[in-house]
Amino acid sequence: MKDELITLEFDGGSRGNPGPAGIGIVLRAADSTPLVTLGRFIGRATNNVAEYTALVTALQKARDLGARRIRVCGDSELVIKQMRGEYRVKHPDLQPLHREAQALANQFEHVTIEHNYREKNTLADKLANLAMDRKADVTDANESPIDAPAPTESKPGDHHTCPRCGCAIEIKHASRLRPHQLRPFICQCGMRMNMGDR
Numbered sequence: 001m002k003d004e005l006i007t008l009e010f011d012g013g014s015r016g017n018p019g020p021a022g023i024g025i026v027l028r029a030a031d032s033t034p035l036v037t038l039g040r041f042i043g044r045a046t047n048n049v050a051e052y053t054a055l056v057t058a059l060q061k062a063r064d065l066g067a068r069r070i071r072v073c074g075d076s077e078l079v080i081k082q083m084r085g086e087y088r089v090k091h092p093d094l095q096p097l098h099r100e101a102q103a104l105a106n107q108f109e110h111v112t113i114e115h116n117y118r119e120k121n122t123l124a125d126k127l128a129n130l131a132m133d134r135k136a137d138v139t140d141a142n143e144s145p146i147d148a149p150a151p152t153e154s155k156p157g158d159h160h161t162c163p164r165c166g167c168a169i170e171i172k173h174a175s176r177l178r179p180h181q182l183r184p185f186i187c188q189c190g191m192r193m194n195m196g197d198r
Contacts, residue, residue: 012050023054024127039127073116
């Protein structure tokens with residue numbers, strides 16, 4: 001992981017500019033496998049504040065993973081060119097976010113910053129929009145509050161394996177909640193696991 005090139009995709013949006021805003025980030029392994037997917041509602045903000053917040057969040061997640069080499073991709077020309085030093089950061093709301101993003105980027109051994117056209121940033125965009133729709137964090141762009149399977153009851157001794165990262169958990173004590181009250185288990189890699197799967 002430490003020497004692997006990790007790709008960070010980020011997107012932010014606002015409905016109203018300023019208005020209700022959300023961010024989406026995707027961290028990918030060298031083989032393009034998503035390692036982290038996150039959408040987050042950030043309250044009222046402009047598009048540019050949301051874009052920078054997404055970038056800062058992606059850099060923090062990459063640092064937490066222990067990455068040393070990163071490739072940053074976003075579809076905001078403004079943010080990309082400001083991070084490269086091609087544009088000045090004039091807006092006072094963006095200056096502290098830009099400083100934070102630069103400080104985080106400087107913690108990595110190798111960083112490239114690239115403009116990613118919107119059609120190549122679809123997962124981050126979808127996560128940001130889902131977060132705005134739900135006004136909450138989301139970790140799976142495919143999950144739907146309507147058609148997602150309800151969690152099922154697990155019994156002591158049951159084993160469950162994450163389909164994304166392969167880690168396994170064993171149920172030691174059954175929950176006292178009824179099955180319809182259970183929430184899905186979210187693996188440390190961010191994958192939502194239906195506990196009915198074996």
